[in-house]
Amino acid sequence: MKKRELEKLLQEQSASLLPSEETKKKIKRDLGIADLPAAAPSPCEDFAFAPAAADGRPVRPARGSRRLPLPALWAAAAVAVLLVVAIILSLLPKTNILPEPGKVNDKFAAIRTTEDFYAYGAASVGTLLRSSGLSAAGTRAYTAPTATPFASRTKANAPRRSGSLDETDIELLNRYMPLAEELLSDGTIVHAETAVPDGFGQYAYGMSVSCPDMTGQTATYYMYYNKEMLSFESEEGESEEEYSIEGVLVIGDAAYAVRGEQEIEIEEDESENELSFTADVGSDASLRVEREYESEEGETEQKFVYTLTEQGETIESAELEYEREGEETELQMTVRRGGQELSLRFANRAENGVFRLAARGSINGKQVAFTVEIAAGENGNSHYIYTVDEKIFDFDRPDNEDD
Amino acid sequence: MKKDLLEEKIRAYRAGDGEAFDAIYDMTYKAVYFRILYIVRDKMYAEDILHDAYLRALQHLDAYRPGSDFLAWISRIGRNLALNFIEKKKREVQTDFQEEEFRFSAKEPEIPWLFALAQEILAEDEYEILMLCQVAGYKRREVAAMLALPVGTVTWKNNEALKKLRRHLEKEK
Known part of the structure; x- marks a missing residue:
């Protein structure tokens, strides 16, 4: 026709x-x-x-x-x-619908569209904010928080003892554990269009994002936003497009201003697609997620980089990517803050109802190997139990309450 | 659609000139309707929601900031009403077959197959642009002004939508 x-x-x-x-x-x-x-x-x-x-x-x-x-x-x-x-x-x-128990879903591979990216950005930023003491930040209903949840939790400028592994390192690591757990769970991150409630009438679109943890519970975040095409130029097989979104990420009673940007450049057979998602997490602080994507001869690699800035200065960064180890999919995570550097590789070792991650790598240059177990506490809240050599560190774990 | 004229009519309506309604409605209803129809996919429900959207907008015209973008504002109201309607439908699906009659009935669908196919395979913005350009009869520069998009974007998305539809129709042959 x-x-x-x-x-x-x-x-x-x-x-x-x-x-x-x-x-x-x-x-x-x-x-x-x-x-x-x-x-x-x-x-x-x-x-x-x-x-x-x-x-x-x-x-x-x-x-x-x-x-x-x-x-x-x-x-x-x-x-x-x-x-x-x-x-x-x-x-x-059941295997037609759900992955086999214990098998890790590469959640980055499932990010195919811009909406997938924004959904992942919202979910991962939401998870990091919750694990960074969001509720302790004293946010008011649907207002942007004035204090950075991250600031009070770690001692960025604390003097470092070379080659040591102490509570400060675990404290920093603990903030990223829920994200590591989600990325190593056998569930999938699901996003769907949702209605925009009355309080957010200035936004045209609504999205709910549910992400699973290792225990099978899910956390759901809501994002309301507007989107627009910033520019589109096309000439003789070459084109440049820029899109953006602007809105709020709602976590419990708090709403964080968020924005996302996408830039696509197409030239002959090559294309570049840059994506970023930023949340304002304090009066002058933001948490930004960027995707680094490389594609060569049919093989693609993608890494997600998180940067926390306060007053324009980077105070913390983290890189996450999946790595294949034989038949197993592991998560490589590198976190840097002040003089601290944690470079760890995690594998899901859940079995018989015990939810455990194995970690190996280096912390501040010292080789380490340890396990992290999710344990139920006496008050019904769950904990991360870190077993490092013969030392045990017990830290709070944010519980997902949606289920 | 001339935005200045629309704003003038809105001002007149606010001042109590009921006759301005015709112009406001005629200049905007197609874009609002297609945004709703894309979501609810049923002509009768879409008309109902269109009715509710105009009622809500014009009864709460104080909430509209003059000169911002009336079409975008009322379209958002329509879209939100449509999404709320779908949410409500989802919650009721297991308990009320009557609500879901349009799924189970043997009645012919009210939307011609070509438009149903367009709803199925096109992204929301492609569908909206295709409908405004091809069905509502607006010129591309009018659609561009209406949706606050560059004319090039409207042309490109209209062509993409036509290409997608053609590809599907070829496959079905």
Whole structure:
């Protein structure tokens, strides 16, 4: 079919798609701006059975109730079909839907679209904010926090003891553990379009993002935003596009201003796609996520870089990427803050209901190997138990409460 | 659509000139409608939500900042109402077959197949631009002004949408 033919076809059928003149008349009538006689009910609308308001005007029936009752036969057939589908679904092998237990999903590989990236950005930033003592930051409902949750938690300028591993290192690591845990869980990060609630009416789009932890619970974050194309230039096979989003990330009662940018450059057969997502996490502090992406001969590598800045200066950074080790997928994480440098590789070692990660690498230049176990505390909250040599460190773990 | 004229009509409507409604509605309803239709995918529900969107907007016109972008504002209201409607439908799906009649009934779908296919395969912005350019009969520069986009973007997205539709139709042959 030629382009012209398709355009003609669309135009020919347009009359059957556009709203009827009756809709406009109803709006005018309900706004009270035209003294029109009550319109005859539309074929599907039964005003004859609608209750009347005190002023005698017909009350709009609730949606759905205006449709003719469904014949019992059709309802029964629908129930039967649903039951059969439910039985068939329950008999399907679970591996078709969910990954095998203990098997790690490479969540970065699932990031294919800009929306996937923003969803991952929102989820990972949300997780880092929660693990950094968001609730302790004293945020008010739907207002940006004034204190950086990160600032009070670690001693960036504390003097470092070379080759040591102490509580300060674990404290820094502990903030990234929930993210490491999510990235090594066997679940997947799921995002969906959602309605924008009344308080955020200035935003056109809403997105919910659910991310799983190792224990199977999920945390859900909400982002409301506007998006726009900043520029588009195209000339003889080359093009440059810039898109952006701007909105809020809602975590519990706090809302953080967020913005995202995408720049695509296409030249002949080469293309570059830069993506970033930034959240304002304090009066003059931000947490930025950038994707570093390389593709060569069909193999792609991507790394996510997190940068925390305060008053324009980088005070902390982290790099995360998946690495293959034989048949196993591991997570490589490097965190730098002040004089601290943690370069660790994590593997999921969950079995028999015990949720455990194994870590190896270096902390401040010293080779280390240790385990991190998720344990239930006496008050119902869970903890990370770090076992390093013969020392045990017990740190709080933010619990996911959605499930 | 002339934005200055639209703003003038909004000012008039605010001042109590009910006749300004016709111009406001005629200049905006197609864009609002297609945004809603893309989400609810049912002509009758889309018309209902269109009705509610205009009622809500014009009864709360104080919330609109003159000169900002009325079409974007009312489109957002329509879109939010449509999403709320879908959320409500999702919650009710297991308990009320009558609500889901349009899924189970043997009635012919109200949206012609070509438009249903467009809703299925096109991204929201592509669908909106295609509908405004090809169905509503606006010129591309009018659509560009309406959606606050460069004309090049509208042209490109319109062509992309047509290409996608053609590819699908070729496959189905």
